[in-house]
Amino acid sequence: MTEQHYLGIDIGSITGKVAIINQDHQLIDRVYLRTEGQPIVCIKKALKEILDRQGALPIAGAATTGSGRKLIQTIVGADIARDEITAHAVAAIDYCPEVQTVIDIGGQDSKLILIRNQLVVDFAMNSICAAGTGSFLDKLGDQLGVTIDEFGSCAICSSKPASISGRCTVFAESDIITKKNYGYKKEDILMGLCYRLVENYKTNLGRGKKIKSPILFQGGVAKNQGIVKAFSEILAEELNGDQLIIPENHDVMGAIGAAILAQEEMELRQVQTKRFTSSFLGWEIPNIDYQTSSFQCDHCENLCEILEIIREGEVIGRWGGKCSRWDIK
Known part of the structure; x- marks a missing residue:
């Protein structure tokens, strides 16, 4: 074949x-x-x-x-x-047919997917607050002069993680500045941020959800050793002695x-x-040459902004309308 x-x-x-x-x-x-x-x-x-x-x-x-x-x-x-x-559920089930929980943390959103007998039974997404996403680590790591690639390896060197207050990036950023001024070690602040992200994730997405093992952790943030350590500790009861599973190609x-x-x-x-x-x-x-343009539709009081995708001079797609007037047939 x-x-x-x-x-x-x-x-x-x-x-x-x-x-x-x-x-x-x-x-x-x-x-x-x-x-x-x-x-x-x-x-x-x-x-x-x-x-x-x-x-x-x-x-x-x-x-x-x-x-x-x-x-x-x-x-x-x-x-x-x-x-x-x-x-994400399909990929997780294909990788581990027994999976019951999928944790996915991306740059701007995070997801919790509950699976039973290879069927999705519940899920939660956080796409509003950055405090449970990769951008939370990216932005706050900048405050400490650490790239996102260096973040995890530096964080796990911590011997006494700092307690980072607040469930919001703004408050966490303020707390980091304070702790820097007090002389906290960089790795202790970084590991504290890892614990804060995981606590935010569990509070925002996991509240009222029955998280069960096997648990798969996927998404780009799964390569961060500090986050993996924090999840393993904070979800210790849910893991029930099992290891957090991280697929080889977790990021894709x-x-x-x-x-x-x-x-x-x-x-x-x-x-x-x-x-x-x-x-x-x-x-x-x-x-192929692709271009974008936009215009405002004045056909009604909604005044929708219509986005067009143009391929080599031909309009191949439109978005933004509240009706089908500008849809490509």
Whole structure:
């Protein structure tokens, strides 16, 4: 049987992740990049990296997830777009079929997913307050002159973690300045921040939720050793003697989940409609010129701002309207 390849893209506000798997869910290639405020450029660059390493792999199906999934679906011609909860849950179940809890912490949001018998039974998301996300660590690490890559290794050297007050980034930042002035060690403040983030996460997302082991920790923040240590201690009762599970490709699990969903979708289409050719636009995407523009619709009192995506002079997508007047048919 010819090897089939499926493409998954997870596009968020801070990072873009791309994964390619085969029909057996083996990871063929992956890319993790910061968007730097330009999600289209980010995904074009990611696809170019894979193209340079793998050549023009035939893609049997493509899917997008993340906050920018509809935009990137239009850009790459993905067959489907799915929400982050579904994508992360699918990847977690594929990695560990017995999983009951998924912790995902990204740059601007965090998620808690409860799974029983391989079905999502409950979830919670925090996309409003930064105090339970990676940007919390990124911003406050800057106050101490520590990059996000250095954060974890420095934090676990702490012998006496500082108590960081407040459930808000603003208050935590003020507390850091105070503790710096009092001469606290850098590693003690950093580890204190790790405990604060995990406590915020459990308070904001875990309240009233039945967290059970096995627990998977995924997302970019899972590489932070200080956060892993804090979760292992604060969730000790829930772990019940088990270890916190961190997948090898924890940072691209959303993209892997999207790729699995693409495979499921295309196999379902083949059975139901006999139509299984992917709408993926191909490996020329990195060379295609995409532009954005906007205008205000004055057709009614809503005065919607309509965003347009233009590919080589042709409008291929519009967003922002409260009605279907400007939708691309």
